Amino acid sequence: MITKFITSSKLSKGKAVTQKTQITWTPNRRKVDLSQIDDPLAKPKHTLVNKKVNQLTDEIMADKKFNKQIEFYKTNNITFDADAIPKFEKHKLSELLTPEEVQRLLDHVHMTGIVTKFDPRLLSPIYVVRLNGKVELFVFDSMHTLTSVAVLIQEGLMSRKNEQTGEREVITDGLDFEYPCWVIDTDDESFPMVAALYRNGDGSKPWGPYDYHRVYVRSYEFYGNVGPVNSYELAYQKQKLMVRENAVPLPKGHEDLGMVGTLGHIEAVSEYKPADMPELDFIMSTNNKYWKGTNDASMFGFYGNLYQGYTNVNQPTSGKQFDAFLNELHAVIKTFFTSMPELKSATTAAYKEWLQKQGKSSGTPPYNCALSIVLKMYMRLGGKHPVPSDVNMFVYSPSSNVKIDIYDSLPLSVRQDVSNSTL
Amino acid sequence: MLAIALSDYAWFYNIIQAQTLVLGYGITTREDPWDRVMEYSRSVAAPQQFCNLYYGKVSQIKDLERYVKTQWNKFRLDEFSDKKLEWLDPKWKKELVDLENLVADQIINYPYDTVRKVKKEFMPFSVDNQGRFANITVNPDLFLEQVKLTKTK
Numbered sequence: 001m002i003t004k005f006i007t008s009s010k011l012s013k014g015k016a017v018t019q020k021t022q023i024t025w026t027p028n029r030r031k032v033d034l035s036q037i038d039d040p041l042a043k044p045k046h047t048l049v050n051k052k053v054n055q056l057t058d059e060i061m062a063d064k065k066f067n068k069q070i071e072f073y074k075t076n077n078i079t080f081d082a083d084a085i086p087k088f089e090k091h092k093l094s095e096l097l098t099p100e101e102v103q104r105l106l107d108h109v110h111m112t113g114i115v116t117k118f119d120p121r122l123l124s125p126i127y128v129v130r131l132n133g134k135v136e137l138f139v140f141d142s143m144h145t146l147t148s149v150a151v152l153i154q155e156g157l158m159s160r161k162n163e164q165t166g167e168r169e170v171i172t173d174g175l176d177f178e179y180p181c182w183v184i185d186t187d188d189e190s191f192p193m194v195a196a197l198y199r200n201g202d203g204s205k206p207w208g209p210y211d212y213h214r215v216y217v218r219s220y221e222f223y224g225n226v227g228p229v230n231s232y233e234l235a236y237q238k239q240k241l242m243v244r245e246n247a248v249p250l251p252k253g254h255e256d257l258g259m260v261g262t263l264g265h266i267e268a269v270s271e272y273k274p275a276d277m278p279e280l281d282f283i284m285s286t287n288n289k290y291w292k293g294t295n296d297a298s299m300f301g302f303y304g305n306l307y308q309g310y311t312n313v314n315q316p317t318s319g320k321q322f323d324a325f326l327n328e329l330h331a332v333i334k335t336f337f338t339s340m341p342e343l344k345s346a347t348t349a350a351y352k353e354w355l356q357k358q359g360k361s362s363g364t365p366p367y368n369c370a371l372s373i374v375l376k377m378y379m380r381l382g383g384k385h386p387v388p389s390d391v392n393m394f395v396y397s398p399s400s401n402v403k404i405d406i407y408d409s410l411p412l413s414v415r416q417d418v419s420n421s422t423l
Numbered sequence: 424m425l426a427i428a429l430s431d432y433a434w435f436y437n438i439i440q441a442q443t444l445v446l447g448y449g450i451t452t453r454e455d456p457w458d459r460v461m462e463y464s465r466s467v468a469a470p471q472q473f474c475n476l477y478y479g480k481v482s483q484i485k486d487l488e489r490y491v492k493t494q495w496n497k498f499r500l501d502e503f504s505d506k507k508l509e510w511l512d513p514k515w516k517k518e519l520v521d522l523e524n525l526v527a528d529q530i531i532n533y534p535y536d537t538v539r540k541v542k543k544e545f546m547p548f549s550v551d552n553q554g555r556f557a558n559i560t561v562n563p564d565l566f567l568e569q570v571k572l573t574k575t576k
Contacts, residue, residue, distance in 0.1 A: 029532040258493030338482040338535070341489060413431055 020422040023381070025290075025331040032246045032261045032293035039248045041214060041239060045222050086184045088125070091137060093150050094175035096126060098139045102192045106147065114148045120158075123149065125182040127199060129192040137181065140196040146179075153177045209267035210251035213239070230274070238269050238280065245284035246293035260293040268300045282307045282317055287340075290330045296340040301367030302374075309371075309388020325385035328423050332377050335421070336414055343370050346410065351394075353409040358396050369394060369406070376407040381423045432560075433484040434459075435538070436548075437475040437522055440510070442467065445500070446519060447510040450488045452481060457553040464550050472549040474519060477526065478559065478567055479538030487538060490529050491522070523573055530570045539567035 034042075049055075060066050073079075127141035139146060152158045158171045171177060184195060198204075216235035219225040226233040242249055247263040250256060257264050272280045283303040287295060310317050337343040350373060351365040368390045375391035394406035408415070433452040436459070440447065451459040456476060463471040477484070492499070498515040499507035511517045530538050541548070545555060545566055559566050 026534060026536070029534070030529070031532075255497040258496050260490075260494060338480070339486045339489075342482045342486055 020420055023331045023335045023421050023423060025327040025334065028290065028292040030260065030292045034243070034246065034248060034261050037248050037250070037256050037259060037261055038254070039243075039250070041217055042243075042248075084185075086182045089181055089183050090178040091126075091128075091181045091183075092176050092178055093146065093153070095135065096128060096137050096139050096146060096181070098143050098146070099192060102138070102140050102196050103143050107144065110144055111147060114144055115151070118148065118152070125180045127184075127195065128181050129184045129186060129195060131189060131191075132187050133185065137183065138192045140192040141199040149177075149179060150175060208252055209270055210249060213249065213266050213270060214251075234274055234277075235270075237277070238272070241277075241281060241284055242269065245288040247284055247288065247295045261295075262293075263295040265295075265297045265300070268297065279304060279307050279311075286326065290326075291340060294339065296344065298340050298344040298370060301369075302340070302343075302371050305368035305371045305390060306388065309390055313388075315386065321385065325383075328383055328385070329374060329378060331423065332374055332381065336377065336417060343374070346414070347373055349411075350406055350409040354394065354396070354404065354406040357404050357409070358398075373406060373410065376405070377418055378423070380407075380418050381421055383423055431480055432478060432537075433481045435477040435479075435484050435487050435526070436460075436473040437519060437526075438463065438471060438473050439519065440467075441469055441471050445510050445513060446517060446522060447508075448488070448491055448522065449509050450484050455554060455556065456548060457550070457555070460548060460550055460552075470550045472547040474547050475523065475526075476541040476546065476548055477530070477538055477570070478541065478556075478563075479535055483535040483538050486533075487526065487529060487535060491525060494525065520573060527570045527572045531572065538570065539563070540570045541566055542568050 061070070124142055124145055126139055126146050128137040128139050130137055149158075153171055154174060156170050156172070159168045160171055161167070162169050184191065188194075213235055216227060216232040217239045219227060220232040220236040227235075239249070242263060246261045248261055249263045249266040249269065252264065254262075256262055263269075269280065283299055286303050286306075287299040291299075307317055316322055333340070333343055337346055347365050347370040351369055352362040355362055371388075372390040372393045375387045378387065379391060396404040398404070433450055434456045435450050436448065436456060438447045438449070438460075439445070440463075449459070453459060456473060460471055460473055477487070479487075492509070495511065495517070496507065498511050498517055500510040500512045501507045502512075511522075529535070541556075548555065556566055
């Protein structure tokens with residue numbers, strides 16, 4: 001923040017000295033009110049509702065676009081045949097054919113994953129198409145489920161209760177074992193492909209990173225389930241950390257997303273392992289200290305690289321001197337870029353121009369690019385605190401006496417302001 | 424305040440659409456906000472006017488607009504586009520004073536040190552006011568004042 005304006009030159013011992021503008025950090029006084037955010041994970045268990053079907057239909061019928069589609073059907077007397085709904089039937093595994101024209105290649109890594117975590121309670125039906133009432137059933141989804149069940153049956157690894165004796169016995173049916181199938185009857189030969197596309201694409205809504213986080217957090221918070229390798233407990237700890245630092249994670253499309261105090265990048269947080277928690281803590285707490293609930297995705301690259309730049313060489317990331325350095329660093333960002341999103345925009349533009357000078361096409365700036373630029377500015381402003389080696393990066397040297405520094409790709413007005421300012 | 428370099432500055436405006444009374448906002452980096460008010464007027468074949476103008480460094484004005492967009496995302500109109508617009512859906516009953524306070528709170532507390540508000544005597548800004556702020560870089564204090572929080576309803 002520019003604190004004084006001195007444009008005149010003063011004479012000092014016969015020399016003309018132009019005084020520079022001193023920049024200092026002006027704290028953000030904004031208050032963050034998390035109670036304004038509709039945080040799904042802030043709700044206690046006893047307040048969560050098991051919705052009835054009519055509650056769901058009422059909710060969706062209030063959506064104008066959805067309602068218009070329903071009204072279109074009604075206006076044009078378009079109705080749907082309930083007899084065409086697929087039927088549940090049990091079929092021998094040997095009756096199921098997997099058409100090459102429909103299915104993807106058998107994914108061996110995925111198969112190993114399924115078998116490693118195998119739990120019969122998690123099995124789904126096999127999705128099949130029956131053409132013109134013939135015996136053959138064409139699998140259009142759940143090929144990996146089918147394969148894993150068949151292997152376990154063949155290898156004698158599945159058992160069931162004998163209803164007559166009450167004893168458990170190994171299944172010896174082989175591929176005659178009957179498995180639940182969801183059967184679509186049709187005379188359309190291309191339908192297996194259409195159905196496969198719908199099941200795996202148009203008609204499915206894959207879970208996003210927030211959905212996983214939500215389930216992990218609630219599994220631990222409500223039921224004490226720590227999850228595989230304590231992953232659910234770790235997600236819970238991250239949730240607490242994020243809320244503490246005014247970064248309530250929300251799913252994509254949540255109407256409060258973007259408000260002060262929200263975070264839309266749970267996928268970035270999910271990547272932090274237990275050993276990385278001090279780094280995540282540093283990122284979240286530093287970002288909140290300076291930006292008070294404004295949580296731009298760039299914070300992970302900026303503060304993460306800053307943290308690693310010091311810890312990798314056993315230098316402190318706390319203490320009076322380090323705090324003073326952080327204040328100076330943020331004075332640079334706020335004075336010349338206003339905010340982290342604006343720093344990100346300026347970094348992207350500078351990186352693009354820097355690449356063009358090298359005859360390269362533009363790309364996404366590496367995660368430490370913004371940090372490197374700010375550190376270069378910090379040094380030019382007379383910063384005295386030791387800085388990470390990122391400061392020396394983004395310098396292209398086509399020959400020994402030519403150096404093209406990304407700093408020179410910042411707008412001229414910014415560079416002029418830097419040369420007229422001091423810390 | 425000293426004279427300021429024009430190219431580094433931009434406008435943040437509030438608008439109440441004359442025919443529908445729907446409240447909106449936006450920014451323009453053009454020297455004369457008249458160009459922008461004319462665009463609003465031409466598209467509906469009727470004169471429009473800005474009820475508030477804020478002037479400041481481009482990066483701060485852009486950040487201010489980003490703040491309003493995200494903080495009030497749920498209140499934005501999504502009727503006529505796949506994306507939410509910079510118009511506020513009347514069903515939320517947000518009034519100009521609410522928007523003024525949201526903006527003022529951010530300018531004062533963030534703070535955006537270069538952003539100031541055009542004085543009342545120069546507002547509203549309409550299609551008849553081309554060139555009104557031609558001298559703003561020479562004498563910004565004539566046109567601009569510090570932003571203050573106003574009393575809510």
